[in-house]
Amino acid sequence: MAPHLAHTEIETTRAAALAAHGHTWGWEIPIYLFLGGLVAGIMLAVSASVLMLGREKVTQAMKRGLLAAPVLLSLGMGALFIDLTYKLHVFRFYTTFRATAPMSLGSWVLLLVYPVQIGLVLAMPPDWIEPWLARLLEEVPTLRKVRTFAERHVRRLAWAALISGVALGVYTGVLLSATVARPLWSSGALGFLFLASGASTGVAALMVLERDHRMQGIWARADLALIAVELMVIVLWLVGLATQGPVYREAAALVVTGPYAPFFVGMVVFGGLLLPAALEALSLRGKALHSRWVPALVLFGGLLLRFVIVYAGQDVSFVKG
Amino acid sequence: MRRVMVVDTKRCVGCEACVIACKTENRVPDGAYRDWVTQESSGEFPGSGQSGALELIIRSQRCNHCTNAPCVANCPTGASFFRGDGTVQIDRDLCTGCRACMTSCPYEARYVHPEGFVDKCTLCVHRLDKGKPTACEEVCPTSAILTGDADDPTSLVSIRLRRGDVTVVNAEAGTKPNVFYLARSAQGS
Numbered sequence: 001m002a003p004h005l006a007h008t009e010i011e012t013t014r015a016a017a018l019a020a021h022g023h024t025w026g027w028e029i030p031i032y033l034f035l036g037g038l039v040a041g042i043m044l045a046v047s048a049s050v051l052m053l054g055r056e057k058v059t060q061a062m063k064r065g066l067l068a069a070p071v072l073l074s075l076g077m078g079a080l081f082i083d084l085t086y087k088l089h090v091f092r093f094y095t096t097f098r099a100t101a102p103m104s105l106g107s108w109v110l111l112l113v114y115p116v117q118i119g120l121v122l123a124m125p126p127d128w129i130e131p132w133l134a135r136l137l138e139e140v141p142t143l144r145k146v147r148t149f150a151e152r153h154v155r156r157l158a159w160a161a162l163i164s165g166v167a168l169g170v171y172t173g174v175l176l177s178a179t180v181a182r183p184l185w186s187s188g189a190l191g192f193l194f195l196a197s198g199a200s201t202g203v204a205a206l207m208v209l210e211r212d213h214r215m216q217g218i219w220a221r222a223d224l225a226l227i228a229v230e231l232m233v234i235v236l237w238l239v240g241l242a243t244q245g246p247v248y249r250e251a252a253a254l255v256v257t258g259p260y261a262p263f264f265v266g267m268v269v270f271g272g273l274l275l276p277a278a279l280e281a282l283s284l285r286g287k288a289l290h291s292r293w294v295p296a297l298v299l300f301g302g303l304l305l306r307f308v309i310v311y312a313g314q315d316v317s318f319v320k321g
Numbered sequence: 322m323r324r325v326m327v328v329d330t331k332r333c334v335g336c337e338a339c340v341i342a343c344k345t346e347n348r349v350p351d352g353a354y355r356d357w358v359t360q361e362s363s364g365e366f367p368g369s370g371q372s373g374a375l376e377l378i379i380r381s382q383r384c385n386h387c388t389n390a391p392c393v394a395n396c397p398t399g400a401s402f403f404r405g406d407g408t409v410q411i412d413r414d415l416c417t418g419c420r421a422c423m424t425s426c427p428y429e430a431r432y433v434h435p436e437g438f439v440d441k442c443t444l445c446v447h448r449l450d451k452g453k454p455t456a457c458e459e460v461c462p463t464s465a466i467l468t469g470d471a472d473d474p475t476s477l478v479s480i481r482l483r484r485g486d487v488t489v490v491n492a493e494a495g496t497k498p499n500v501f502y503l504a505r506s507a508q509g510s
Contacts, residue, residue, distance in 0.1 A: 007364070012382075013340055013357035020352065021432075024423045085418030086437035092398040092417050103421050104397035180391035180494065181427040245493065318427040318491040 023314045028083035030306035033172045034201070035076030036106075037194055037302065039069045040169035041202015043117070045222070047161035055124070055154050061209035063126040065202075070117045077110065102178045106171040113168055116160045123150035123157065169195035176313065184251035184313040186244075189237035194306075196233055200226040201302035204276075204295035216290045220280045223298065227277045234269065251316040260312045263304060272301010323407040324444060325471040326455075327481045328381050329503040332465035335360055335379040339457035339466060343383075346445065346456035353432040355442040356383035356457055378504070381457065381466060382490065384409060384430040384442040385498030392422035392431070400439075406470075407499065408446055413438045427494035444468065471499075 012018075042065045049058060084090060094111075098104040122143070125133050137144045150157060173194030176185040200223055207219045241252035255264040276297040282288035335358050343349060343356045359382055364375035386408045393401045393409060400415035401422050416438040423431045423439060434440040445455035449468065453459070458466040469478035481487070482501060489498040 009362045010359060012359045013337060014354045017352050017354060018429065024420050083419070085420065085433050085439075086416055087418070088437075089398075089415070089417045092400070092415050096399050096415075098397055098399060100394040101397040101421070103395065103419060107397060178391075178395055179421070179425040180496070181425050247493070314424070317429065318494050319429050
């Protein structure tokens, strides 16, 4: 006797159009989310160092990181601009404030972050730009006043960087989780995941630049702790999805056992978190040298994490057929 | 006033006249749809008794003009907004094409217009305001589509909604849709 096959078949006018359009958000969004998180991480790491170790302990690597932060953020915003389909209306982000829309909140957070970054760079510039900066300060008296102000208020600026860094890092995750329509993103854990990952990549970027052996050890310990937090949040996020309902389980399966699993499990969790964590732990025990390849793995894992979440998130929706 | 639509799936024959009428009335570009027809076949074959019955349900679908609309909540510029009649509309002049609304819509009811702004069903408010039916409602040969004011207890939509045998598409998304379907559950597409 032939088996009984229960089945639902859905056919729709727009099936071809939906298939042809593919993902709504392309490469620009994960690039922006990565750079936003990275900048947030650099701000958090440097401001925490200023507050906990003192200004005099800020190394050249940290100063170079601070200088790179506004450049990286601008590149991220450039990616966002490329993503807009109605570019002439970009100014509309700044003609309104919408508390319910993470993208609106983020637009304003980005504007708040720049002055803090510029203040910190002026207060603690890398040595190699000092001669150039001195000439600029001679020509622009207002900038000189700003520098004097920044130098007097480094700790306050560090607190501002800490707060705006957390806001920036959390926002990159909340941007996705607030959308409702994408089951994979439908979790409050994403804000914490992107903050932890951003902080981890920020520390990793400083590890790449760092030449001070003592600071290398401090960064390695900090990165280990952040990787542990990130792994815990990943577990919480996936367990949360798996216990919500069929469409959420389908979304979680996409990254755990589905087509994105080699990238997520293999290259993000193993290659970008567990492997660098193990190597960092070995270097802290003196069984391996600090290598720039280790933080490079963390950075690559952080970038891939955002690509996987943004792309896989758009592959599962409530719409069937 | 709360404008809603009720679609009688027992009357719908899937002729797609609503799709063509909408495209013509609203100059919808090629490859984009403000409304569409979904045919859902389900059941068991070869079946036995009640459990083996094959079913076909046909729905004319569109933006659900949700009361709890994530597209409105997530729009960073206020381009997506609630009109006084409860419908969800788009102000093209405010739209940046960031597509946060598109990723927020559980029904994938929006598309990017070739000019750059995001577009979708307006429930033909330009017609309703003049006392005319929506284009899809007017053209429907079986009168399966009905639009009206759910706050008016004497309106036809209120009478149909009071029957109680209505459902919405993807209720689990929690957006409180205002397009209702008469007869059996809806999976969505």
